[in-house]
Amino acid sequence: VARNSSVVFQDSRLLPWSRVLPNVTLGLSGRDAAEAGRTALADVGLAGRERAWPTELSGGEQQRVALARSLVRQPELLLADEPFGALDALTRIRMHGLLRELCSKYRPGVLLVTHDVDEAITLADRVLVLDNGRFVADRSLDSLGPRRSLRDPEFVAHREALLAALGVDVAAH
Template sequence: MATRTAGNLTDAETEAGTAGAGTVARTRGLTKRFGPRTVLGGVDLDIERGEFVALLGRSGSGKSTLLRVLAGLDRDITGDLDVDGTVAVAFQEPRLVPWKRVLDNVTLGLRVPDPVRAAEEALAEVALTDHSDVWPLTLSGGEAQRVSLARALVRNPDLLLLDEPFSALDALTRINVHRLVLDLWARHRPGVLLVTHDVDEALLLADRVVILDEGRIAHESTIGLRRPRGRDHPDLVELRSTLLGQLGVSLEGTS
């Protein structure tokens, strides 16, 4: 069976694992089955501290399953798994508790000497200081996702897991939240695994792009360009074509 140290969605405080000094998550031969179906088939993956990894793949490729395993939400696995430090997760849906105000959502399950102060500082980082006393149902989609990010970052995670957190946002809000996430990541430097279907999003945000196909890593590319990145950079144009091809998308006939 796999060995791991990790926690749950809101207060994933963990023991030190056995990953290398620069590695926050490490899997070897990680396998997950649902009955006769193999969802993850021997995944070997390292995520370094301060590294931003984007995980791409077609629907059913095992992306969200891998994220749930790393988060400690699915323990019925085989292989070797080690997560070193604290884990936090932000999902596609913000999953805010509707009967608790924003500040109380951020402090929920938080075990620090002064949780209110910590939550207030986290809300300030996502520019929502003046929303601390409002109800979640009064928030816009972008505001709710920013609360979700504050709730994750208030735990000072060593590993931040993002499960398609931008997919439900409109285009302009998504751009703003992308910038916010990069700013927060640069400030706190957790290892990040972003699950996404959006190749352009992966190229914009990530240091490395990993493609899952039928539960196995089919491709990896490292992006050596500094941010901000323009989509028309020759290296990105070529890499975008490569990634789309790996995902079964043909660009023939497009200009």
């Protein structure tokens, strides 16, 4: 495992008694911490919100603060435990695009845990399916390329294979 790693959880886990910038720079010290925090906030579309309280933010904004907190550390590995699970469908789609942009800029390796097959196919280069602690499917998605459409026949084929590995009969639904 990379020595420099960070985690984004399903819940933003922001400290309600701290404003946004101190939440982003939590655990960092030095003169450059605040500037790095401001840069990370700008990268997630929250420039100017440094002094806001977490309760003043929407769920999507709170999750973007959590993402900024993880990325401000310049991780080699980003562990993402269902980071979009608590978001509404439209915000979730926007966050997929944002995560792609941020990964291009910060270049961490990402391990994403999700129960959403479409999300996995949209974001991943490789999908592993676990069942009772064992891998029951391992699919490389490199052939899909960066622009992925739910209507692409190859996307559909991956989706059906992954759902089958999860025990979902696609034909019955």
